[in-house]
Amino acid sequence: MPELPEVETVRRTLENLVLEKTIRKVEVSWPKMIKKPDDSSAFRVQLGGQTIHGIGRRGKFLTFQLDDYVLVSHLRMEGKYQMAEEDPPDKHTHVRFYFEDGTELRYKDVRKFGTMHLFNKGEEERELPLVQLGPEPYEDPAFTGTYLQRICKKTSRDIKTVLLDQRAVAGLGNIYVDEALFHAGIRPDAKAASLSKNRIYRLRTCVTDTIERAVARGGSSVRSYVNGNGDMGYFQLELYVYGRNKEVCHICGTPIEKCITAGRGTHYCPQCQRR
Template identity: 60%
Template sequence: MPELPEVETVRRTLEALVLNKKIKKVSVFWPKMVKMPDEVEQFKDALVGQTVVEIGRRGKFLVIYTSEYALVSHLRMEGRYGLFQHDQPVEPHTHVIFEFTDGTELRYKDVRKFGTMHLFAKGEEFSVLPLSQLGPEPFSNEFTIEQLTKKLKSTKRSIKTALLDQKIVVGLGNIYVDEALFRARIHPERMADSLTKKETERLYKEIVDTLSEAVEKGGSTIRSYVNSQGQIGMFQLELFVYGRKGEECKVCATPLEKIVVGGRGTVFCPKCQKRK
């Protein structure tokens, strides 16, 4: 599933591709993808005549702003956007097409059909699900060491499971939780409320630094992720632990191990991340 760095990269490339384009027609070939409004025809009719004025992001969600609406889009596992000319063949698994007046089309492709789209009147998107219960953005002033400490001290879950909770901090998924925990030298099975002040400070720094570096590299292409211009990310070349089970730790050369924490596969270094 695309995490914050990947979604932010998609946001930036979409912004370069579709800003100020006017929607002429909307086609939906998989109606279940549209969660709001209830009627797909309302979704299509509302967007016709609208101009794309901004591409936003909240956690792992894209927010495509038009003149009057906010389209909240979750890519889930395999979702991707691409800009095409109207006469280009439509690829398999393309489920939504936004046709613009200039002859180009923004197409949404999703092999697994897990992606979702919610359309709200602009200004209402943050007051209801799926955005209303999200925690702070890791690059915002709301995400502080004090806030993270309070959240971790109030839960009896493992630190790996806690960091995957989007109510604590948004944008982290399996890749970047594993990476941040390794860089902070914290075992993924440690109880979140057991972290010391220094450990929490270190974890806070590594969450922000890891995500920042991943954004700079265009995200991580592990399976099928590409940005809206069809380019892969490059941060996978920098990964310390994720996807490297059995390989040598880049710091101490100890073989990396994989366990399951909270139902999620988790790779760590048993020497660098000792369980206290």
């Protein structure tokens, strides 16, 4: 699933591709993808004539700022936006946005897990799915060491589960949680409430640094992720633990181990991340 750095990269790419374009019409071939309004035909009608004035991001969600509405889009596992290149579109193209200038933006999703919600402007932050999101570790002053310490001290969960909880920290997923915990020297299965203030503050810094470096590298193309131009990210070349089971640690030479934590495949160094 694309995480914050990948979605941020898609956002930046789309800004260069569709900003100030006016939607002529929309076609939806997989109506289940449209969660609001309930009727996909209403979705199509409401978007007609709307101009895209900005593209934002909240956690792992893209937000298209239109004249009267905000379109909230979640890519889920393998969703991607691309400008039309081939005609007819392939079988994985499920939503097509036709613009007045003759260009076309397509939403493709092999697994069909992606979602789209259309809100009246100003309502998107007061309703699901955005209303439940916590602060995020990228350009968000609310994500402080004090905040993270407060979240950790009031739970019995392990630290990886806390960081994956979008209500606690928005935008993090398996890749960047494993990487941040490695750089902080914290085991993924450590109880969040057991961590000292200094370790939590260091973790907060490591989470933010990891995300910032990943954004600068265009995200991680470890599966099918590409940006709106079809380009890969390159942060996967800088991963220390994620996806490196049984490979030697870049720091100490100990083989990386894999376990299941928070129901997810989890990578860590048993030497650098001692209990």
